[in-house]
Structures are given as C-alpha cells and as structure tokens.
Amino acid sequence: MTQKNKERQKEKTTSVPEKTGPVKKQSKNRKDDEGEDVSPDDVADPSNDNGVAPPAERATAFVPGEGGPFARLIDSNFLEFASYTICDRAIPTVEDGLKPVQRRILHSLHEKDDGRFIKVANIVGHTMQYHPHGDASIGDALVNLTTRGYLIEGQGNFGNIYTGDGAAAPRYIECRLTELARNEIFNKKTTSFIPSYDGRNKEPVLLPSKLPLLLMLGASGIAVGLATRIFPHNFIELLEAQISIISNKPFSILPDFQTGGLLDVSEYSDGVGRITTRARIVPKGTNTLAIKEIPYGETTESLIVSIEDAARRKKVPVKSIQDATAADVEIILTLTSGTSTEKAIQSLYAFTKCEQKITTQMVVLENNRPCERTVSEILKANTEQLINLLNQELEIRRRELEDEQHEKTLVQIFIEERIYKRIETCTEYDQIKAEIRSGFLPFKDRLY
Numbered sequence: 001m002t003q004k005n006k007e008r009q010k011e012k013t014t015s016v017p018e019k020t021g022p023v024k025k026q027s028k029n030r031k032d033d034e035g036e037d038v039s040p041d042d043v044a045d046p047s048n049d050n051g052v053a054p055p056a057e058r059a060t061a062f063v064p065g066e067g068g069p070f071a072r073l074i075d076s077n078f079l080e081f082a083s084y085t086i087c088d089r090a091i092p093t094v095e096d097g098l099k100p101v102q103r104r105i106l107h108s109l110h111e112k113d114d115g116r117f118i119k120v121a122n123i124v125g126h127t128m129q130y131h132p133h134g135d136a137s138i139g140d141a142l143v144n145l146t147t148r149g150y151l152i153e154g155q156g157n158f159g160n161i162y163t164g165d166g167a168a169a170p171r172y173i174e175c176r177l178t179e180l181a182r183n184e185i186f187n188k189k190t191t192s193f194i195p196s197y198d199g200r201n202k203e204p205v206l207l208p209s210k211l212p213l214l215l216m217l218g219a220s221g222i223a224v225g226l227a228t229r230i231f232p233h234n235f236i237e238l239l240e241a242q243i244s245i246i247s248n249k250p251f252s253i254l255p256d257f258q259t260g261g262l263l264d265v266s267e268y269s270d271g272v273g274r275i276t277t278r279a280r281i282v283p284k285g286t287n288t289l290a291i292k293e294i295p296y297g298e299t300t301e302s303l304i305v306s307i308e309d310a311a312r313r314k315k316v317p318v319k320s321i322q323d324a325t326a327a328d329v330e331i332i333l334t335l336t337s338g339t340s341t342e343k344a345i346q347s348l349y350a351f352t353k354c355e356q357k358i359t360t361q362m363v364v365l366e367n368n369r370p371c372e373r374t375v376s377e378i379l380k381a382n383t384e385q386l387i388n389l390l391n392q393e394l395e396i397r398r399r400e401l402e403d404e405q406h407e408k409t410l411v412q413i414f415i416e417e418r419i420y421k422r423i424e425t426c427t428e429y430d431q432i433k434a435e436i437r438s439g440f441l442p443f444k445d446r447l448y
Contacts (some may be wrong), residue, residue: 081224082223082224082225085223085224086223086224086225086226086365086370087365087368087370088100089101089221089223090221090222090223090226090228091221091223091226091228091363091364091365091370092214092219092221092228092230092364092365093206093214093364093365093366093368094214094364094365094366094373094378094381094382095206095209095366095381095385096185096206096207096208096209096213097209097211097212097213097214097215097216097217097219097382098207098209098213098214099141099219099221100131101127101131101133101137101138101141102141102145103203103204103206103207104127104130104131104138104203105123105127105138105141105142105145106145106151106152106177106181106185106207107130107203107204107207108123108126108127108129108130109123109152109175109176109177110177110182110186111126112126113176113177113182115176116176117155117174117175117176118174118175118176119170119171119173119174120139120142120143120170120171120173120174120175121169121170121171123142123175124138124139124142124170127142129196129200129201130196130197130201130203131197132197132198135170139167139170142175143158143159143167145217146158146175147159147161147258148216148217148232148258150178150180150181150211150213150216150217150235151177151178151180151181151185151213152175152176152177152178152181153175153176153177153178154173154174154175155173155174155175156168156172156173156174157172157173158173161258161259161299162259162294162299162300162325162328162329163299163300163301163325164299164300164301164302180211184209184210184211185207185208185209185210185211185213186207186208187208187389187393189393189396190208190389190392190393190396191204191205191206191207191208192204192205192206193205208389209385210385210386210389210390211382212238212242212378212379212382212383214230214364214378214382215230215232215233215238215253215375215378215379215382216232216233216235216238217232218230218231218232218233218255226363226370227361227363228361228362228363228364229358229359229360229361229362230271230360230361230362230364231255231257231271231275231296231358231360232255232256232257232258233253233254233255233256233375234253234256237253237256238253238379241253241379242379242382242383242386245379245380245383246383246387251376253375253379254268255275255296257277257296259293259294259295259296259298259329260280260292260293260294260329261277261278261279261280261293261294261295261296262277262278262279262280262293263275263276263277263278264276264277264278268360270374270375270376271360271362271373271374271375271376271378272360272362272374273359273360274357274358274359274360275357275358275360276355276356276357277295277296277297277355277356277358278295278349278354278355278356279291279293279294279295279298279303279348279354279355280292280293281345281348281354283341284332287334287335287336287337287339287341288332288333288334288335289332289333289335289341289344289345289348290330290331290332290333291303291329291330291331291333291354292328292329292330293329294329295353295354295355295356296356296358297356297358298353298356300323300325300329300331302353303331303352303353303354304321304323304331306352306353306354307321307333307348307352307354308321309352310347310348310351310352313351315347315350315351315352316344316347316348316351316352317335317336317339317343317344317347318333318334318335318336318344318348319334319335319336320333320334321333321334322334333348362374362375362378364378366381406447409446409447410440410447413440413443413446414436414439414440417439417443419435419436419439419440422435422436422438422439423435423436
C-alpha cells in the first residue's frame with residue numbers, strides 16, 4: 001500500500017462528523033403518529049429487514065400530487081387524452097347534434113355533392129383529410145347515418161337494422177346528401193372554419209344546422225369518465241314541439257324508435273330516467289305467436305338467441321322458431337301444445353330480450369364543455385339557434401341586396417347623368433377619380 005493510500009485510509013477510520021449544535025439527550029420513549037408513547041424496544045432496528053423503516057426514511061416515500069414522474073405522466077398524457085376523447089370524438093354537441101366524425105362526413109359529402117350518387121369509398125377517403133383515424137370508423141359512421149334516413153340517401157346494400165346484417169364493402173355502395181340536408185344544415189356564410197389536423201385543409205367548427213339533429217338522430221358514446229346515451233325522437237313531433245316553444249306553449253315529447261315496439265315511460269321524464277321497451281307479440285293461429293316489432297337496441301338474431309336459451313332452460317313454452325323477416329320483422333314462434341298464448345307472451349317478456357330496460361344519459365357538449373341536459377333544454381337551445389341562424393341569413397341577404405342596389409344605382413347615375421363625359425379629357429388616373437367623385441356628389445342621397 002502506498003503512503004498516500006495509507007493516509008487516506010487513516011482519515012477514513014479516524015474522521016468524526018462535525019457537530020452542528022448542542023447534543024440533546026434522547027428520551028427513552030418516543031411519540032408515534034397518534035401521540036402514544038413508544039418504547040425503544042418497540043422501534044425496529046433499521047438494519048433488520050423485517051422491521052419498519054424509521055421515520056426519517058418514511059418521509060422520503062412517494063406522495064401523490066407532489067410532482068413525481070407518474071403524476072407528470074398522468075397530467076400531461078392521460079388528461080390530454082381524456083379531454084380529446086370527450087371533446088373531439090365520443091360526445092355530440094348541442095349546437096349541430098353531431099360527433100366530429102359525422103360532421104366531417106357531411107362536410108365531405110357537401111364538398112363532393114353534384115346531385116348524383118358517389119361511391120362510399122370515395123367519401124371515406126375524402127373524409128380522411130379531416131378525420132385523423134382509420135377508414136373503418138368513418139365507413140361505419142357513414143352507414144349509421146344513412147340507415148337513419150334523414151341526411152344521407154344510400155344506394156346498394158347498407159345492411160338491415162332489423163336483422164343486424166352489415167353493409168356491403170364501401171366500394172360497392174353509393175350515397176349522396178338528401179334535399180333536407182342540402183337546404184337545412186349547410187351555409188358557408190354562417191359557418192366558421194378551422195385548419196384540419198394536419199393544417200392542409202379547412203373544416204367547419206360546427207355546421208349551421210336549423211334542425212334538432214341531436215334528438216332526431218340520437219347518440220351513444222363512451223369517453224374517458226363519461227358516457228352518453230340519447231334516444232332518437234320523431235322528426236314531426238320535434239317540429240311541433242319547436243312551434244310550441246316559439247308560441248310559449250307547453251309541450252311533451254317521447255322517444256321514437258325505427259325498430260318500433262311497445263314503450264313504457266313510467267320511469268322516464270324529459271330525458272331523465274329509464275324506459276322499458278318491449279317487442280310487439282301477437283297471436284297467429286293456434287299455438288303460434290308472431291313477433292312483429294323488436295325492442296330498441298336489439299336485432300332479430302339476438303332476440304332469437306335469447307328465446308332459444310330460455311327454451312332450453314324451460315322458461316318459455318316455445319317448441320320451434322322460424323325467422324321470416326324481410327322488409328318487416330316477423331318471427332314465428334310455435335308453442336308447446338296446451339299452452340296459453342297470454343302466459344307465453346308474459347314469459348317471453350320476463351325471461352328473454354323481448355323486454356329491455358334502457359337508462360338514458362344525456363351528456364352533451366355545449367360551448368365545447370361537457371354537461372348534462374334534458375330533452376326540453378336541448379330542444380329550446382336548438383330552437384334558439386334556429387331563430388338566430390334565420391336572423392343571420394336575413395341580415396346577410398339584406399346587405400347583399402343593398403350592395404346590389406348600390407351598384408345598379410351607380411351604373412344608372414353614371415349613364416343617365418353622362419358622368420362619363422367628364423373623364424374623356426382626363427389624362428391622369430387621379431383626375432379621373434376626382435371627376436367621377438365630383439360627378440356623383442349631387443346624387444349622394446340616392447346612394448346607400
């Protein structure tokens with residue numbers, strides 16, 4: 001060992017930490033977190049692996065919310081993702097009643113619209129300029145809008161809402177905007193635009209819809225910490241309710257479903273609560289029942305599977321099932337001999353999906369913030385927006401007519417009063433402007 005290493009080793013073995021203050025005599029007993037005395041025998045030795053860490057070490061443990069790496073990860077990533085999912089993907093807006101993907105599909109159709117049918121694959125590709133997600137989600141949303149029938153007209157196999165059969169591939173089916181959509185939800189003069197996700201295009205912030213689309217179409221979606229389920233309503237009934245709102249008259253409106261069925265709203269009020277929807281089952285001959293309408297959210301396939309399962313468990317007296325659904329629903333049930341049709345219908349409601357209870361959650365975006373609203377509140381907001389849009393359009397049209405009249409008046413005065421004679425001898429541009437201005441000056445009262 002060298003001399004330098006020997007000196008260093010000596011320093012290590014003989015050095016004593018400096019005292020920073022008077023040393024206090026340690027008491028035999030200490031206080032725990034609740035103020036109770038703790039004897040030295042009860043305190044674990046730090047060198048003992050099975051003991052509890054001393055207070056000094058416990059103080060260095062991770063405390064949530066103090067800016068650790070996991071807290072920063074949650075703040076910067078998870079909260080941003082949650083906000084994006086709520087505001088830009090899963091929850092519809094009150095103003096135009098659409099989710100972002102639906103709005104972008106309709107905007108793309110409007111850009112491509114020439115009155116003729118367009119391949120769905122072309123619209124899906126065009127929409128991807130605005131929607132930063134896969135083509136499958138765009139295609140599914142377009143098919144869903146088409147089956148509602150209000151805004152998009154389809155040509156080809158768009159599936160079947162009764163049987164649950166899917167649509168054909170996008171390259172085989174075509175679509176176009178309906179007249180209702182063309183006339184009532186588009187107007188560039190009253191639409192605000194923002195850059196698309198990649199900055200190459202412009203897309204509408206909201207569509208200037210004069211229709212109560214949110215209640216017409218209904219909606220369902222699952223976001224982060226939020227979910228929404230809004231039932232569709234009858235279009236004519238919504239318009240009648242809006243007339244009542246404008247006339248300051250009371251109104252009442254209930255959900256309406258494309259698949260039909262029976263509806264029990266005893267636990268439902270103005271979009272709050274839950275509904276009970278049942279299949280419409282009618283007797284058809286001896287020991288035979290026919291299901292003519294199905295509950296909301298179910299298909300003939302899911303209904304048949306639930307009946308078969310209940311029959312295997314001896315819960316319903318059904319001997320055979322025949323699905324004769326085509327343009328309309330018809331599921332024929334053959335009952336076991338000697339069975340009462342009334343009791344069979346009640347057992348079908350009790351033990352199969354012929355009866356469903358569905359809870360509504362009317363979570364929407366209003367002014368880009370998530371909130372809960374009732375049906376009447378949404379419809380009143382839509383009616384107020386309708387009036388504002390009509391006023392905006394009338395004001396824009398008034399300004400356009402004034403500008404047109406002003407232009408025609410200038411031409412009329414310029415020709416009738418022979419102002420053009422004043423500029424025949426002018427040699428400079430400034431002289432021409434001065435002569436024209438002085439020529440129009442006596443007629444300024446006729447100008448707007």
